[in-house]
Amino acid sequence: MSEQNIFLLDGEEIAFAPGQTIMQAAQSAHKYIPHLCWHPEFKPHGSCKLCTVKINGRFGSSCTVEAAAGQNVENRTAELDDKRRTLLQLLFVEGNHFCPSCEKSGDCLLQATAYEMGMMTPHFDHFYPDRPVDASHPDVMLDFNRCILCSLCVQASELADKKNVFVMGGRGMRGRKIILNSESGKLGDTDFSVDDRAASICPVGVILKKRVGFVVPYGERTYDKAPVSAVEAAK
Amino acid sequence: MSKLRVATTSLAGCFGCHMSLLDIDERLLDLLELVEFDRSPITDIKHCGPCDLGIIEGGVCNAENVHVLREFRKNCKILVAxxxxxxxxxxxxxxxxxxLHDILTAVYQTEGGLAHGAQIPNDPELPLPxxxxxxxxxxxxxxxFLPGCPPSGDxxxxxxxxxxxxxxxxxxxxLLHYD
Incomplete structure (x- = not known):
């Protein structure tokens, strides 16, 4: 690696390999940039905007912007975390995120990121949308009340599992949704398997393996033990 | 310093947050050095007077909840959800x-195990949902805002x-939990 391949992240020098995004370089250096729709195994699409940073004073999604020598990147500033908190609040009111009854609580990236940003209230008026629960599959259930449309299941099913079980469909704030690739529209009628990559990719509590929901009790889960910033930086 | 006056109530809640308030255990004695309670299930005072702090458990599900909440807002300098x-x-x-009509019909009229001729309650004393x-x-x-279901005593x-x-x-x- 040449000496020039360095940028500043919150004032700290970060080395990068040519072609790496700011997010990838930060992760390699064990630095946490908040994110929801980004996953190291898949191509970034910059849609959740949680990973927005300021690059030489201009906003950019750190998961899609390539690292370049001499960039001055602001990440965990009060200004950016305020904006991230607002994005999270919008996500919370758009779906039905009722944490007390959710099997994913404590392991949920949305919840953990909201804790990290100190979100005390969803602030906006709730939509309380009417979204379906699909328990048709013998080993996996889907609760779309919690979907944040990160599309990681779509990517995992298409690219890792070669199955295309999930597709993004519909339009608009209330119409956009994940559609199941079967005539009935039910997961049970697809070739989805509990061993698929897509079965364990969901960052929130939509795709849930049956019969294991409370094997690990509340209070002893990933983000109960350490905040998401520490968990991510340790990766 | 005079004690801060605190009122508490449970609207559409389960009193779990009040139980969690009691869960501060012996620190309740320390708290009582600093505050005195106005309207609260702890005192059984029925209406809220001027207070420094109002603690509201529960959301708003009926007309009475709206009246109680407005009474608290009118009387409390600081209101905490x-x-x-x-x-x-x-x-x-x-x-x-x-x-709402489908819920009331299902619960009071069409669910199994109800008495013959059961009707949706319609007493004028019942607050309208x-x-x-x-x-x-x-x-x-x-x-x-203090989230949690309930927020822990700590x-x-x-x-x-x-x-x-x-x-x-x-x-x-x-300490910050939504579950």
Whole structure:
């Protein structure tokens, strides 16, 4: 690696390999940039905007912007975390995120990121949308009340599992949704398997393996033990 | 220093947050050095007088909840939404995507095990349910939010002691929970 391949992240020098995004370089250096729709195994699409940073004073999604020598990147500033908190609040009111009854609580990236940003209230008026629960599959259930449309299941099913079980469909704030690739529209009628990559990719509590929901009790889960910033930086 | 006057109530809640307040255990004695209670299930005072702090558990599910909440807002300098239901509607709000009439009909008329000829209760003393359950900040201005189902005794203690000491309440990892 040449000496020039360095940028500043919150004032700290970060080395990068040519072609790496700011997010990838930060992760390699064990630095946490908040994110929801980004996953190291898949191509970034910059849609959740949680990973927005300021690059030489201009906003950019750190998961899609390539690292370049001499960039001055602001990440965990009060200004950016305020904006991230607002994005999270919008996500919370758009779906039905009722944490007390959710099997994913404590392991949920949305919840953990909201804790990290100190979100005390969803602030906006709730939509309380009417979204379906699909328990048709013998080993996996889907609760779309919690979907944040990160599309990681779509990517995992298409690219890792070669199955295309999930597709993004519909339009608009209330119409956009994940559609199941079967005539009935039910997961049970697809070739989805509990061993698929897509079965364990969901960052929130939509795709849930049956019969294991409370094997690990509340209070002893990933983000109960350490905040998401520490968990991510340790990766 | 005179004691701060505190009122508490449970609207569309389960009293779990009040139980969690009791869960600060022997620190209740320390708390009583600093505050005195106005309207609260602890005192059984029926109406709220002028207070420094109002602690609201539960969301707003019926007309009475709206009146009580407005009484608190009118009398309390600082109002705190305490627990998931006050903050985002919580469990009662899980009915929000259903039609109220369908729910009442199912619960009081068509479910199994009901007496013959059972009707939806219609006594004038019963507060009328709202079409949807609302977090309290959708009805009145709320100054602080303390999430959790319920917030733990430790979280309530940290929150109250911060507030009483004049600091912005800050929970941090381990105390800030939505579940």
């Amino acid at each position: 305490t627990g998931a239901c006050a903050v985002n509607g919580g469990l009662p709000a899980q009915r929000n995507h259903l039609e 709202l079409n949807q359950v609302h977090p309290i900040h959708e009805v009145v201005k709320v100054d602080y 979280a309530i203690w940290k929150f109250l002691t911060d507030l009483i000491a004049g600091r912005t309440p800050s929970l941090g990892h381990g």
